[in-house]
Amino acid sequence: MRWLLVLIGMWVWPFSALAGGFDVVALGAHGGLEDGNLSAYLVRPIGEDRGVLCDAGTIFNGLEMAERRGAVSAIAIPPGTSWTRSGYIAREVVKGYLISHAHLDHVAGLLVLSPDDAPKPIYALASTNRAISQHLFNGAIWPNMGDRGNSPRIGLYHYRDLSIAVSISIDGTNLRVTAYPLSHGGIASTAFLIENGSDALLYLGDTGPDDIEHSHALHALWQAIALRLQAHRLKAIMVECSYDDSRPDQLLFGHLSPHWLLRELREMQKIGGVSLKGLPVLVTHIKPTLKAAPAPERTILSELEAGNSGLGVRFVIAEQGAHWMWR
Template identity: 25%
Template sequence: MEPLGSGGGPKEDNTTALLVRSTAQEWTKGSILAVDAGVQLGKITRILDDHLPDVKVRPAIVTSGPFKGLALPHASSAANAVHVTGTLVDTYLITHPHLDHISGFVVNTASLTRAKRLAGLPKTIKAFKEHIFNNIIWPNLSDENDGAGLVTYMRLVEGGSPALGNGDDKGYMEICDGLTVKAWSVSHGHCIEKHTHRGSSASLHPVVDAAGVPLIDASPLGRSISSGARSPKHPRNSRMSPHPASNYAAAYSQPTETREETCVYDSSAYFIRDIATGREILVFGDVEPDSISLHPRNQRVWIDAAPKVASGKLGGVFIECSYDDSQEDSMLFGHMAPRHLIMELRILATEVEASKQEQQETKKRKRQSNGDSLDHPNRRHSPRGAARQGSPLPNMQASPVSPLTQCRLPDILPPDNDSIPEKFSTAPLNGVKVVLIHIKEKLNDGPDEGDIILGQLKEYEEEIGLGCEFVISREGQAVFL
């Protein structure tokens, strides 16, 4: 994995863009997958400037840096960058169509000499069709609606295609040479205005009490919000700020046909698997914490990830942490701060412990019953199975019947805080690198924002004992997993 852009703005030359390649593959046509493309050709040129071999014979082999081992056919970095994007990258996997995730790809289409695939969930593709390649914002370079045919849309299936793969490979789609992918949708905040819904499948107001105080705990240590308990290390941030929409009961007492609704914006999370080794990484687009989301969906991603962590197959989670803990909840705009990321990882860790226990029980049952363990009464349901049955998974508590549950039943119900340990003795995320992306630079004379965020996460980790390693994503610095 190579981050081309690791920031979340405001600098336009460091927005989100990642290059992914299976190290079991050679540097060949179609061997690189681009995940988001806020920057692209210009940043690759800059990286090659730092590592271009000083030899006259071509092709020249790069001996250092993220493109180590790549044969460069040209003398200039710019020409070689065009070779990388034009030949080695076949597919652009987009998490969501915000400009800081797509602008490099869109502008670079002017240099395309052969068709590329643009992959994403259907709503992402729809946004490109209607708002980007529409002959207004940009020429229609796609192969739909009488376009130029330089971009082919590849629509992914939420949760994986049921027609692809068997067993552990079920649902994964081959996305480029050596890599397969499975997609989940996640929430990236909500629109400020109220209008006819155009985002995800949920239009919700938050769960709050009569005074307008949210009832879902955003504290990284899981302390009850109603008690007013505060974290000793980050006292300003344990308690959530009141959400702009004040009272869900009042909101849902309005007739359906007159009630204003809030639009939730969709982003994506991708499991990317190396076909040769079975190893995986999990890459999130911009995402907000379930604890303050109007449509919480991270939980099903963590449930899918847990057995992969438990078996040692998931080596890295690339996830945003845009702000430090001084940012109030009301000013997150669909992003996360360390207190939220730690809570999300605590949920993952809880699922990993449950998955390890299940794996041990399954092995024991197989030894006792010659492998027939599918109908054991303690077997946990898959996330998709739980959604079909309409029942919560173990370690989760259904909310009482209310106007909220009448309007929306989520795929996965949020966990009860009492079921999430405040401290882990087993380091359940040991061996997992949590790579922080989309950090928003403050551009002042103060300390580096990434260093502040990293320090706060390490404080939480020391207290909670997750066992994971936090890494700040730096542009042009390869991450091997």
């Protein structure tokens, strides 16, 4: 079922020019349990067939779902290619991976795809790349597909350590990325500010609220993007909300609930000094439940909308195979 979902949605925020922008497809949307539908988002400049994957919990299964839903039908596949559409996109359209942290629900798809993938970079903070090379691509859990760590090194993936608040180009694309640290229950996670010309998109990996994490990471992130917000360059935010508000704070384990997400968005608005009204906020990483209860998407969206007064953002719940265009 879809919750306020439009398969191809164009949103123009005030004063934005009809140029640039971002094409986003959810290859995986959930934050656990459903192993064929875990965090992974294909991000491209609108009208271009070269992009990057934000996290890689699910890749091939997500591409197959996206193809069935028509979300990747506009991507041009060269005539005579030996690859399926999903295979071509995985190998040739995805030019690299932005990995927020090394938890399995954010990297499992990368591991299982790797024997059939093409060479490309893994962009992450040094601590995340170290965890991937030492504990995943290490020859024991999985063959060492990277260019660091235990021998033999296959070298398919080149680790690119990102420096905090330093913008770099994403190889093979017209995108740039800047990494900012997040706190995820004592684990370092990452927010990626992705830029296409003057347009920006903010993707947050797993994060808890500053107050519970005893951190200033989100406050610092809101400060870092304030100028882009004021200039109406920020086209959308992709941010987690793993649990509904019935979840006790002490059991959030480095995640957000609607109460805390709304609080952080108000802090972002306060620091930016500009209204967020109309800004698309894609809600990611919702955790499915084994309980016989209403779908968590429904509950979380209801709680977010109930507290949206004074913000007026446009909440959209991420769903596998869905497609958005923001500019």
